[in-house]
Amino acid sequence: MRTIDRRGFLRTGAAAALGAAGLDWLSACSGRVAALPTPRPLPWNALARSLRGRLLRPGDAGFAAYAQPNNLRYAAVLPAGIALCADPGDVATAIGWARDYGVALVPRSGGHSYAGFSTTTGLLIDVTTMRSFAFDARSGIATFGGGARNADVFAHCRRAGVAITHGRCLSVGVAGLTLGGGVGFNMRAHGVTSDQLVGSEIVTADGTIRQISAAMEPDLFWGCRGAGGGNFGINTSLSFQTFPVDRLTAYDLRWGSDIERVFAALVTALEAAPDTLGCKLTASRAAPAHGGSDAIEVQLLGQFYGTPDRLREILQPAYAIAAPTRVVFLEELAYWDAQDKLSEPGDPEYFQERARFFDRTIDAAVVAMAFEPLRRWPATARAASFKLFETGGRMNAVAADATAFVHRRSHWLSSIGVVWEATTSPAEIQRNLAWQAEFYAEVVAAAGGGGAFANFIDPSLQDWQRAYYGSNLARLERLKQSVDPAHVFTFAQAIP
């Protein structure tokens, strides 16, 4: 455990910048989150000099690119400064500076928060340049810097012949993905990403750099396995127990006819499939004005640790209704070559997703419930979708209180998405969001008590504390109180 305290920060140059009057004022703050007593310019230069990395201010080269979140809906929320941290010491310095001057702070890794919760008008503490990687071949433990992205997982794990439960979107941050649980095509065979987390380095609000694991600071480690994003500190490295990978079948199958019956047959077939199959089943519509045909298309995308023939057998009930209209790919490949096919860049766009776990199986009545709103979607935004990620398997073999990730009884994770354009009018955005809210209420009613997913964080959710954290909420609140009593780390849906 290493501490960079206020005095450490002052030694690094802020004191010189402020002079004696500044020092008196700083003493009065004594490390608490404090409002600026009188408006005076913040000593940004002192922060810049204290960092081994760089400080970006509005107008600096690179500022706009670093400031932009993945969800462009929140792109107008611009930070007053971005600390591009080079190491955990920089993170501690940035936290200390923000606390001393009463500046709101927010951590950012990949910037993909659905709800823009890594945006701020204060200090953005950005760890994206911290992308080191180490692999211990004997134990199979891989350690990524806090700024690693899925793209780094692809590159490094490919070389090592291993994997973790990762996502398909190359630009998503490993920190954000893991700290909220982390779903991916491997989750049924190997658990969620946070189940594979065996250790982490985190800088907490008091500037302490802590090594956490099941043996060291186990409570904080527990919280970081499913409820860590933006709540307890800034994770500057993450270590995972990897698993070896070989070959698998990757598939992207599309249906354009008999879609509702095909969708229902696919759900039933997939529920009977082995845990070695991972998939995303989507029914979507794209507006004609944005290049779509307006018809609903069904897509089954995923991976299977088995042969293409065996996969076709599993999917036979759907094939018996209609053969896929298009087989984009269905082939056996080396693991990481398959992931290249399944991956997507995850370019920024305007969107809102609303997600819910299904703690029950899905039958034809639920499918009918989902297709009805899709048919009456006001096609004035770019696209709308209803997605089902199959869950269960190893993911449900872990007790709900063993980690902060509480969702251990689900069969599916559903998500309703709406994507729009910069040119979509506010009235049309509202109309689409109202459609989504109505649809979501029906999903919640049908979901058998399933909660919501902190990684698909939803700014419209009312009961978010219970929905994300369920029976783990009380322990998380106690943890928050002990590690960040001043709520230095806060956002609209931070653990209270």
Ligand SMILES: Cc1cc2nc3c(=O)[nH]c(=O)nc-3n(C[C@H](O)[C@H](O)[C@H](O)COP(=O)(O)OP(=O)(O)OC[C@H]3O[C@@H](n4cnc5c(N)ncnc54)[C@H](O)[C@@H]3O)c2cc1C
């Ligand atoms: C295109 C796309 C694809 C996605 N695919 C998947 C998927 O396959 N599986 C899945 O589970 N999720 C997926 N997600 C959701 C994603 O995992 C979450 O949005 C996740 O929080 C993003 O992490 P990030 O680091 O990119 O985002 P950020 O916006 O940087 O961070 C998300 C939250 O974590 C906090 N945070 C960031 N870095 C740190 C840190 N180092 N320490 C502590 N807190 C930090 C932020 O303040 C914010 O509250 C996807 C999202 C998008 C937009």
